[in-house]
Amino acid sequence: MRKKVLIQIITSPTCPYCPLAVEMAERVSKALDVDFEEVSVATQKGLELARKHGIMGVPAILINGKLAFEGVPPSDLYLARAVKKEMENV
């Protein structure tokens, strides 16, 4: 059965490193068949998410609502590992 995992990338419109994190999440979510979404802090939802998790730097990555990375993960493997760990818990 498909595991319900959501990767959320918190971004800002002017952040040059955010597209790297988004591209990475796109690849990893495809490879592991999980969902991902980009949430900009320029939106109310993004700002609320950032405040809720105390995020003051972007990109940041939430996996199933838990703060997993602040900054771009060093490689796809690191993100994939964190997602797989979450998959074991759901």
Place this chain on the structure above:
Amino acid sequence: MYDLIIVGAGAAGLSAGLYGVRYKLRTLVIGEVIGGKGMEAHLVENYPGFLSISGSELMRKFREQAEEFGAKILRGKVVEVRKEKGNFTVRTLDDESFESKAIILAMGSERRRLNIPGEDKLLGKGVSYCATCDGPLFKGKKVAVIGGSDAAVKSALILSEHAKEVHIIYRREKLRAEPLLTEKVLSIPKVKVVYNRVPVRVEGKEKVEALVLKPFKGEGKEEEFPVDGVFIEIGDVPSTSIAKELGVKLDEEGYVEVNPKTMETNVKGVYAAGDITNVTKFKQFITAASQGALAAYSAYLFLKGGKK
């Protein structure tokens, strides 16, 4: 086996990549961030051919041009470059290996840290090195920018679009940014400059609550300066750990020593370009790009067996 591997994918690396393929070298560019630190530049208004362009857009164009002519560009963190029997092996964090006959080191530089208590602990919790990235998260807040250079003033300008108050903390008596930028920043009412002060520590439990400052010159007590964010813009240090392990000679400030006519280092087959080198303190897109071009040309002459 590649002819040329370029480590670093900023202005110098991508320019070297373009010149490498133009000389028909099998060329690979590997970098952690394609576009490098140039991606952070808000607006570039001094790269000829473009009246005004964002750093990320300029770097996208560099990348597209290099790829158009056949350079392979790969995102990855290089952890080691080894020389064996005249060839080089480049290893990434994901444990991929690539081989080449020549190397150009173009890893650029990383942000200089204040090295004060609280800086590491509160990184991402109000301490930032990238106003372009994190500025929007400080909407309506009070922030400080540490430094007085072009980068510091540009950060203050960006932050003034979001924050309620921006305080530039600088140790000297006068900002040293370009006169045009300085004039612009000083004309914004919400931007204030605190001269002759240096930060001693960043305070806060879960997030930044205050900076503690003291006079740079003369006697004076430490004073608390409440802020929600601290943006550190006090320059850069070259990223040379890979170069050191390869046996490349650095100057006393830690920059890679090169022959400025050829960009060659003391290690045969290894060249360097951009912010990592000791060629100039004038770190610009155009100087990085020109060094990249020159390094690729020298690597080409070396590979075809001509003079280095």
